[in-house]
Amino acid sequence: MKKIGIIGGGFTGTMTAVHLIERSAACEITIFNEAATFTRGTAYTPYSDKHLLNVITSKMSAYPGNPDHFLDWVMERPDFKDLDRKLIANAFMPRAIYGKYLTEVWDSALENADGKCIVNVVDQQVTDLDVNNSFITLKLDNGDSMMFDYCVIASGNNAPRNPRIKSPGFYNSPNYFQNPWKEESVLNLTQKPVLIVGNGLTMVDTVISLTEQGFKGEIHSISPNGFNILPHRHIGMKYSKLAEEIKEGMTLLEIVSLANKHIKIAREYGVSAEPVIDSFRPYTQKIWHNFSDREKTTFMSRLRHLWGTARHRIPMHSYEKLQKLQAEGRLHIHSGNLIDINENSNGIEVEYRDRNDGVTKMMTVGRIINCTGPESDFSKLESGLLKNCVDNNILKQDALKLGIVTDIHTYGIIGPDGNAYQNLFTIGGNLRGELWETTAVHDLREQAEKLSQSLASKIMAESAELIS
Numbered sequence: 474m475k476k477i478g479i480i481g482g483g484f485t486g487t488m489t490a491v492h493l494i495e496r497s498a499a500c501e502i503t504i505f506n507e508a509a510t511f512t513r514g515t516a517y518t519p520y521s522d523k524h525l526l527n528v529i530t531s532k533m534s535a536y537p538g539n540p541d542h543f544l545d546w547v548m549e550r551p552d553f554k555d556l557d558r559k560l561i562a563n564a565f566m567p568r569a570i571y572g573k574y575l576t577e578v579w580d581s582a583l584e585n586a587d588g589k590c591i592v593n594v595v596d597q598q599v600t601d602l603d604v605n606n607s608f609i610t611l612k613l614d615n616g617d618s619m620m621f622d623y624c625v626i627a628s629g630n631n632a633p634r635n636p637r638i639k640s641p642g643f644y645n646s647p648n649y650f651q652n653p654w655k656e657e658s659v660l661n662l663t664q665k666p667v668l669i670v671g672n673g674l675t676m677v678d679t680v681i682s683l684t685e686q687g688f689k690g691e692i693h694s695i696s697p698n699g700f701n702i703l704p705h706r707h708i709g710m711k712y713s714k715l716a717e718e719i720k721e722g723m724t725l726l727e728i729v730s731l732a733n734k735h736i737k738i739a740r741e742y743g744v745s746a747e748p749v750i751d752s753f754r755p756y757t758q759k760i761w762h763n764f765s766d767r768e769k770t771t772f773m774s775r776l777r778h779l780w781g782t783a784r785h786r787i788p789m790h791s792y793e794k795l796q797k798l799q800a801e802g803r804l805h806i807h808s809g810n811l812i813d814i815n816e817n818s819n820g821i822e823v824e825y826r827d828r829n830d831g832v833t834k835m836m837t838v839g840r841i842i843n844c845t846g847p848e849s850d851f852s853k854l855e856s857g858l859l860k861n862c863v864d865n866n867i868l869k870q871d872a873l874k875l876g877i878v879t880d881i882h883t884y885g886i887i888g889p890d891g892n893a894y895q896n897l898f899t900i901g902g903n904l905r906g907e908l909w910e911t912t913a914v915h916d917l918r919e920q921a922e923k924l925s926q927s928l929a930s931k932i933m934a935e936s937a938e939l940i941s
């Protein structure tokens with residue numbers, strides 16, 4: 474029986490296994506993930522019920538071929554069954570509920586399994602990997618090694634990188650929280666100001682949780698651009714004119730002027746840029762894939778933050794909470810770059826350059842929470858599987874260090890000889906260098922289904938070969 478190792482049991486790894494089980498693939502699947510987050514991963518194991526999905530219920534099905542699967546599941550639950558289906562379809566559910574959904578999807582796949590597929594879940598980190606044409610060896614945290622015929626790296630979101638400052642020794646402080654997805658980042662607060670580094674969706678969750686914990690002090694956030702995070706304003710509205718003008722092989726400049734033209738039209742009629750930007754969605758992966766490295770670099774340095782703000786919006790009532798805090802003078806959004814951070818008996822002294830006036834300024838806070846987003850440059854990780862794989866030349870990162878160089882048709886990781894491995898695959902956020910937008914459930918569910926389909930076919934073809 475063929476053995477498949479899946480490294481990571483968040484959405485992507487879990488759904489790959491679910492599809493293999495549901496396809497009755499005759500194989501032994503082993504998923505590696507810590508028990509506390511298995512099936513849910515980082516995103517859907519939130520520490521607060523106030524952390525909401527940033528996508529509406531009707532777009533969060535785990536199954537690409539059954540788009541209402543999550544909505545139907547929610548509507549069958551006692552807490553929701555008497556509510557209006559259209560309301561729930563357009564609502565932003567707590568991420569914890571989505572975590573429960575994924576666990577039920579997993580349990581039901583196991584319950585209905587026909588015994589052809591053996592499943593093991595191992596509560597261990599995979600720390601290293603060795604690959605040859607015949608098998609893959611995984612090394613585990615506890616010192617054990619295990620061998621597989623096929624492996625899928627579904628490692629998802631890494632913790633954020635420590636921002637570059639003059640005195641990195643600060644990062645050993647107990648008042649610094651590198652991982653914003655852990656509850657400890659908002660516990661045991663004093664009323665001294667808090668600095669959040671980063672200005673995206675995790676910043677919003679962190680602000681909401683600080684207030685939930687009764688924090689009454691000032692909250693600062695700092696990011697290079699200090700863009701105000703935007704709410705969803707036109708849910709369900711479809712804009713079709715831009716798509717009609719998208720052509721294969723358009724340059725970055727052409728794409729930007731196309732977007733600007735349509736945003737201007739929308740704004741003339743009182744509509745925000747939201748539906749125009751969303752209408753890019755079906756084309757972004759192809760557009761990105763066709764960009765030259767130079768265009769990708771320009772996008773990353775000049776447009777990434779603007780794009781992120783336009784794409785990653787928050788529910789209106791979360792937005793209103795942030796607006797209220799800003800109006801009360803309790804939340805300050807800075808545009809600037811950190812220079813140095815030092816801690817003394819007064820607190821944490823932060824030196825930064827304000828991008829609005831170019832002046833170097835100081836602020837004193839009681840804690841710093843890093844919300845800069847998952848690190849994608851594996852050489853910058855302190856340790857772990859991906860860093861070891863890069864150091865040992867098993868996989869390569871793209872020029873911009875966004876992910877793993879991969880054949881996007883087979884998801885085979887491209888080895889040092891430039892050829893795709895036939896037995897080592899990756900999907901999810903590790904494809905960011907190839908596809909750029911490969912983070913949301915909407916993208917990952919298709920990848921999980923497609924990869925499991927091709928793994929199941931390989932297993933079947935090999936078994937048929939053995940029999941004949």
Ligand SMILES: Cc1cc2nc3c(=O)[nH]c(=O)nc-3n(C[C@H](O)[C@H](O)[C@H](O)COP(=O)(O)OP(=O)(O)OC[C@H]3O[C@@H](n4cnc5c(N)ncnc54)[C@H](O)[C@@H]3O)c2cc1C
Nearest residue numbers: 481483484485514515526527598599628629630901913914
């Ligand atoms: C806070 C947050 C909120 C989000 N909200 C939404 C949303 O509302 N809607 C949406 O569509 N998308 C959202 N996303 C995007 C999200 O990344 C995807 O939806 C999805 O959860 C990614 O799943 P994943 O399995 O690829 O990664 P992850 O969820 O990160 O799971 C990867 C798992 O692999 C494990 N792992 C990693 N390396 C190893 C190793 N070496 N050995 C063993 N285990 C390992 C990790 O511990 C983790 O459990 C959100 C992301 C974040 C971070």
